[in-house]
Amino acid sequence: MNRSIAAATSGSNRNKGVLLLACAFGLLSALLVFAFLNSRGDSKNVDGQIFAGEGAETVVVLTRDVAVGEKITSDMLATRTIPATALLPGRVKDSELSTLVGKVATAPMFAGEQVIDAKVTTYVGQDTLAYKVPQGMRAISLQVPHEAWIAAGLPQPGDRVDILGITTLSKVDPLTGEEKPNVVAGYIAQDVEVLAVAQTVVKTVPKVDGASGSGGGAGTGSPASSATSSGAVKQDAATYEKAISITLALPPDLAAKVALIDAMRDDVGQYRILPRQKGDADPITGKQVWTYDDLFPVR
Known part of the structure; x- marks a missing residue:
């Protein structure tokens, strides 16, 4: 009986010894592989060996978050091998x-993100108005005789607004010869971008490389919607109660209509700037033109 117990104990010890020896050889093999890969380059090369495969490429990535308008420096960049x-x-x-x-x-970029051409530009400070006007649009400035015409001067560059035109003319009844007021109010344009208020322009970083232009697209139809310039930067809080002009981005045909209102005497033609809620690009539904008779219907 004692002999059997001794034999079992001896066998167990041998198994443990074989297992420990196998672990030691495995660890040694791993160290040798690491040393071999490391001898062929730095740690980046090891990373490359791990992720290498058919179609894999070594590309530029960011080492930290980058905000819109921030200039790229060498310490923000690194390389990494990425699977196909x-x-x-x-x-x-x-x-x-x-x-x-x-x-x-x-555009905002984040640590570890691959750098792509569409998110960087050679823009180096083109702050003139021409770089703010979306493609297909025209910039038109309107005089502001009263702050109430532009929502108390509260709209800021980059906001989206609707333009309401109001004309106060007169008409003669062909039967009675009586002269009656002919007041008409209607929406001339909708979802329009404010490019500037007084001398303050919208802060943007347009993509000027290649043929991509400054971003944006032409609005279609009437009412029209103009596209926001790419890379908009958050505005500092400000109001423009004493502004004497507001500059808008409009398609050429709508710009001409707004200019007609602006050219009239204040007691004949007026406009109103109606700010939209952030993100609201829906067209106005229902009736869009009103007359004096709508205000005081004949009974």
Whole structure:
């Protein structure tokens, strides 16, 4: 009986010894593989070996978050090997890293994100109004004789507004010869971008590289909607009660209609700027033109 117990104990010890020896050889193999990979380059190369596969590429990524309008510096950039299935269109390859330094972000970017061409530009401070006007639009400035015409001067560059036109003319009844007021109010344009109030323009970082232009697109029809310029930067809180002009982005035909109202005497033609809620781009439904008879219907 004692002999059997001793034999079992001896077998168990041998199994433990074999297991420990196998673990030691496994650890040694892993160390040798790591040393081999490390000998072929730095730690980045090890990362590349791990993620390498058919179609994988080494691309430029960000080391920290980057805000709109922030200039790209070398310490914001690094390279990483990305599997083919995770590569983004417009990615910047590692060999092109130096071309990014000095460019400006047109959209928010985040640490670890692949840098793509669409989110950076060679923009270096084009702050003239021409860079703010969306494609297909025209900038038109209106005189502001009363702050109430522009919602007490509260709209800011970058806001979206509707334009209401009001004309006060007169008409003669062909039967009685009586002269009656002919007051008409109607929406001339909807969802219009405010480019400037007085001398303060909307802060944007347009994409000016290649043929992409400054962003935006032409509105269609009437009422029309103008596209917001790319890379809008949050405005500082401000009001413009003493503003003497407001500049809007309008299609050429609607700009001409608004100019007609602006050219009239104040007691004949007026306009009103009606700010929209942030994100509201829906067209106005229902009746859009009113007359004096709508205000005081004949009974």
